[in-house]
Amino acid sequence: MSCGCEENRGTVKVVNGRYKPSGKFHFPQPNTPIRNEQGVLLGITNPRDIVHMHSYGGEAIFFESLGKGKLMASRCDNSDCETTGSIYMPFRIHCPDCLAKNTVIDITDKAKANSIVHSFMITERTGAFNTLQIPIKFVNIEFDGVCTILMGALVRGEPSIGMKVIPIFKTQNPEYIITDMLWVAEGTPASDLPEGYSF
Ligand SMILES: [Zn+2]
Numbered sequence: 001m002s003c004g005c006e007e008n009r010g011t012v013k014v015v016n017g018r019y020k021p022s023g024k025f026h027f028p029q030p031n032t033p034i035r036n037e038q039g040v041l042l043g044i045t046n047p048r049d050i051v052h053m054h055s056y057g058g059e060a061i062f063f064e065s066l067g068k069g070k071l072m073a074s075r076c077d078n079s080d081c082e083t084t085g086s087i088y089m090p091f092r093i094h095c096p097d098c099l100a101k102n103t104v105i106d107i108t109d110k111a112k113a114n115s116i117v118h119s120f121m122i123t124e125r126t127g128a129f130n131t132l133q134i135p136i137k138f139v140n141i142e143f144d145g146v147c148t149i150l151m152g153a154l155v156r157g158e159p160s161i162g163m164k165v166i167p168i169f170k171t172q173n174p175e176y177i178i179t180d181m182l183w184v185a186e187g188t189p190a191s192d193l194p195e196g197y198s199f
Pocket residue numbers: 076077078081082083084095096097098099100
């Protein structure tokens with residue numbers, strides 16, 4: 001059964017600083033009844049296909065940079081802030097302490113030189129629309145001089161606490177989502193990276 005979802009699927013352009021959506025963003029489909037063994041109606045399925053518009057705002061630079069092989073963090077440079085100089089990864093648009101707008105900084109070299117597994121979790125139970133290979137090896141990563149810890153997915157090697165890991169970036173056909181950056185064990189050869197990814 002065709003859902004017609006591919007027809008005229010919604011896209012967005014920006015004209016004079018404003019979103020201009022075109023096409024369809026909602027695709028209702030026929031319900032199906034849910035009945036018990038005796039044929040009594042209990043409910044219905046309710047299929048819906050929706051095109052979300054996800055605005056990145058001040059985080060856009062982070063997602064744009066991943067596809068260029070760059071990891072951008074942010075730093076509070078407010079001299080009146082008690083925690084001035086703190087570097088945030090995950091990227092934070094604003095300082096959580098003084099609420100000033102942070103400065104965007106490039107920590108790619110720092111991440112390549114000194115990223116350590118703080119803790120990890122291996123799971124076979126994933127959320128909807130998972131694209132990562134199962135079992136997923138989630139790693140919490142410490143960066144030298146960064147005051148927060150980043151969650152990532154290790155796709156080559158077995159995780160252990162304290163191990164060194166290297167970021168890889170989807171520089172071919174980036175999707176502008178967090179999986180444009182994945183992690184591999186130190187020493188993984190370039191020939192063993194997933195398709196489209198590079199160091
Ligand atoms: Zn601050």
